[in-house]
Structures are given as C-alpha cells and as structure tokens.
Amino acid sequence: MRILVTGGAGFIGSNFVHRTLARRPETRITVLDKMTYAANPDNLAGLGGFDVELVEGDICDTALVDRLVRETDLVVHFAAESHNDKSLRDPMSFVRSNVEGTVALLDAAVAHDVRLHHISTDEVFGDLALDDPAKFTPETPYAPSSPYSASKAASDHFVRAYVRSKGLRATISNCSNNYGPRQHPEKFIPRQIINLLHGQAPRVYGTGENVRDWIHVDDHNDAVWAVIERGEIGATYLIGADGERSNLQVVGDLNEIFGRGRGDFVHVTDRPGHDRRYAIDAASIRSLGWEPRHADFAAGLRATVDWYREHPRWWERAREAAEEIYRASEREL
Ligand code: NAD
Ligand code: TYD
Numbered sequence: 001m002r003i004l005v006t007g008g009a010g011f012i013g014s015n016f017v018h019r020t021l022a023r024r025p026e027t028r029i030t031v032l033d034k035m036t037y038a039a040n041p042d043n044l045a046g047l048g049g050f051d052v053e054l055v056e057g058d059i060c061d062t063a064l065v066d067r068l069v070r071e072t073d074l075v076v077h078f079a080a081e082s083h084n085d086k087s088l089r090d091p092m093s094f095v096r097s098n099v100e101g102t103v104a105l106l107d108a109a110v111a112h113d114v115r116l117h118h119i120s121t122d123e124v125f126g127d128l129a130l131d132d133p134a135k136f137t138p139e140t141p142y143a144p145s146s147p148y149s150a151s152k153a154a155s156d157h158f159v160r161a162y163v164r165s166k167g168l169r170a171t172i173s174n175c176s177n178n179y180g181p182r183q184h185p186e187k188f189i190p191r192q193i194i195n196l197l198h199g200q201a202p203r204v205y206g207t208g209e210n211v212r213d214w215i216h217v218d219d220h221n222d223a224v225w226a227v228i229e230r231g232e233i234g235a236t237y238l239i240g241a242d243g244e245r246s247n248l249q250v251v252g253d254l255n256e257i258f259g260r261g262r263g264d265f266v267h268v269t270d271r272p273g274h275d276r277r278y279a280i281d282a283a284s285i286r287s288l289g290w291e292p293r294h295a296d297f298a299a300g301l302r303a304t305v306d307w308y309r310e311h312p313r314w315w316e317r318a319r320e321a322a323e324e325i326y327r328a329s330e331r332e333l
Contacts, residue, residue: 002028004072006059006105007079009033011183012119014043016076016221021050032068034058034097037321038082038184042314059101062108069108074228075116077105080152083186084123085271087148098151099158106162109170116170117228118159122213122238123149124174127275130209135281136174138236145273156236163234171231173224175239176280179300180217181307185319186326188212189301192251193308194319196258202251203330206270211277214243214250216294226290240280241292253298257305267333 007013008031028051126143144150162168192202223239252262
C-alpha cells in the first residue's frame with residue numbers, strides 16, 4: 001500500500017510514520033511537509049531500509065498535490081498550523097494551510113478517487129464548563145474559540161461537503177490533546193519538561209484550572225489506523241483516552257517526577273479566549289474495537305520526560321525560538 005502522509009515531519013505525523021513502518025514494514029510512504037518551524041528533519045531519522053520519501057512542499061501547491069495524490073492509494077492528512085497561541089498572532093497562515101491546503105488535497109482526492117483520512121481536533125467543539133458532566137460526542141455542535149480551532153472546523157466542514165457533493169471517500173477523526181516524543185517545545189507538556197530540565201519552574205497560564213483530555217500519541221495513531229481499516233466512509237470518530245486532567249495536576253505530576261513540590265510553578269498571563277475544558281466521549285472510536293494501551297498517564301509522562309532528557313539536541317534550537325516569542329508577551333502574575 002502506498003500512503004501519502006501530509007505533515008509527516010511534525011509531531012503526530014512523524015510518530016504515525018514510525019509506528020506504521022514498525023508494524024506494517026511493507027508500506028510505502030511519501031511524506032509531504034512544508035518543513036515549517038514546527039517540523040524537524042530529525043523526526044524522520046532512523047528509517048533506512050524502509051520505503052519512505054520526504055517531499056518538501058506545501059499542501060497549497062495544487063500541481064504538486066495533484067501529482068502526489070495521483071500516485072498514492074491513501075492520504076492521511078496531518079499537515080496543519082497547530083498552535084493556538086500562534087493563531088492569535090498570525091491567523092492568515094492558519095487559513096492558508098488548514099483550510100486552503102485541505103481543500104487542495106480534497107480536490108486531488110476527488111479527481112483521482114483516492115481515499116483520504118482527515119486528522120482533526122476536539123477543539124472544533126469549543127469548550128465545556130469545568131463542572132459540566134457532558135463530554136463531546138460526534139453530535140456536539142461546532143463552536144470553535146480560536147483562529148486555530150476555527151480553521152480546523154472549516155476544514156472538517158469542507159471534508160463533509162466533499163463527501164456529500166463530490167463523492168469523496170473520506171473519514172474524519174477529532175482527537176484530544178496528544179503527548180509523547182517529538183512534540184514541539186512551544187506546547188504545554190514539552191515546554192514544562194524542558195523548563196524543569198533547566199531547573200526552572202513550570203509556567204501555567206492563568207489559574208491553571210483548565211482541563212485537557214490527554215492521550216498518548218501512539219494511542220491516537222493506532223486509532224487512526226482503526227478508522228482507516230474499519231471506519232465508515234463519511235463518518236466522524238472522536239478519539240480520546242479518558243485522560244482528563246487540569247493543567248495544575250499535570251505540572252504537579254511533572255514537578256514530582258523532578259523531585260520538586262507539586263505547587264512549585266509560576267502563574268503567567270492567561271491566553272485570550274482560553275478554553276476551559278475538553279472531554280471526549282470515545283464510544284465512536286471504541287466501537288471499531290480500538291482501546292488505548294497507555295492507560296497509565298503517570299507512566300506515559302515519565303517516559304516522555306526520559307525522551308526529552310535523552311534528546312537535548314532535538315529540542316535546543318526550537319526551544320530557544322519558542323521562548324523568545326513567549327518572552328515578548330508573557331508576564332509573571
Ligand atoms: P505539528 O505542528 O507538530 O506538525 C504539523 C506539520 O505540518 C509540520 O511538520 C509542518 O511543517 C506541517 N505543515 C504545516 N503547514 C503545512 C503546509 N501548508 N504544507 C505542508 N506541510 C505543512 O502538529 P501536530 O501536533 O503533529 O498536529 C498534527 C495534526 O493533528 C494537525 O492537523 C492538528 O490539528 C491535529 N491534532 C493535534 C493534536 C495535538 O494535541 N497536537 C490533537 C488533535 C489533533
Ligand atoms: P497547548 O499545548 O498549547 O494545547 P491546546 O491549547 O491545544 O490545548 O496548551 C495546553 C494547555 O496548557 C492549555 O490549557 C494552555 C496551557 N498552557 C500553559 O498553562 N502554559 C504554557 O506554557 C502553555 C504552552 C500552555
């Protein structure tokens with residue numbers, strides 16, 4: 001099988017490539033990635049002996065996309081601008097990559113009748129109150145809060161419209177917050193791990209009561225394979241591992257791993273429009289026979305800390321650039 005993996009040099013996409021080749025070594029993979037600041041060429045290292053090729057290019061480049069889609073059996077679409085804070089500073093780059101780029105892929109998939117799986121996020125549903133017993137389901141109305149989640153919501157709508165009106169063979173999955181190796185240091189968990197590796201306190205936005213529903217990246221990618229193999233065309237699957245935790249709980253756990261007091265952190269400027277809580281009802285993905293293997297969040301977090309401790313060269317430069325951006329706007333409260 002030939003697969004085109006967009007965004008395969010980023011966090012989740014590169015973990016998808018590694019896991020796919022480890023479990024399905026005969027797969028032929030082409031990665032299409034613009035190699036933005038969020039990508040890392042080292043993410044695809046160590047794959048000698050496999051049939052994997054990196055094409056550096058933009059999913060908005062319709063001629064390139066048309067050629068690559070024509071040559072493949074399946075598109076797995078991870079490529080996106082993915083950082084909420086960046087989307088507040090530079091929304092247009094999110095419109096281009098997440099909306100225009102997705103539509104370019106859909107046009108090519110229709111033209112060549114190629115199956116496509118679209119990777120999306122639970123953030124399209126907006127947020128839940130902290131004390132609301134409800135969770136997101138595939139029927140929850142869309143109510144995105146940030147330019148990032150608005151652009152992902154738009155891309156989901158385009159996929160559904162193409163399935164209905166143009167005969168596109170596509171599925172969608174909306175996953176909760178991922179953690180694991182190779183996540184960019186601008187994101188919450190890697191940022192705090194790297195702070196702690198430098199002997200610095202974690203930095204928590206606002207009160208820190210915000211809740212995220214954490215899932216290990218390998219569990220997400222196994223669920224993506226379940227949808228590819230057993231999902232129904234046109235259907236949406238919500239992926240989550242019952243991993244709800246407040247940001248305060250996560251920094252407490254990280255502080256403990258580093259032998260510090262759970263409450264040893266700094267409150268910093270809150271994110272405008274900061275979503276309070278995400279929570280996934282995973283019945284749709286579990287109906288395909290999938291279940292998470294990394295049920296023990298503390299163990300997954302320890303393994304992730306070990307990965308960052310062992311790979312300082314992977315994150316050093318990206319971390320410096322990310323912190324320079326944070327320094328320009330973030331104040332200690
Ligand atoms: P990431 O930022 O680490 O990786 C995104 C990759 O896409 C990068 O390699 C980047 O270079 C590439 N890219 C960006 N714009 C491109 C373009 N125009 N053309 C080609 N390549 C381009 O992001 P991630 O965390 O790995 O997220 C991957 C996907 O999963 C995204 O669609 C995101 O919305 C979704 N998602 C992420 C999470 C999460 O917790 N990180 C949760 C649910 C869904
Ligand atoms: P993030 O990793 O940016 O993911 P998302 O916004 O997609 O959920 O942030 C996760 C949570 O952590 C979110 O509530 C914002 C918060 N946060 C901090 O408290 N401190 C930080 O330094 C960062 C980057 C995020």
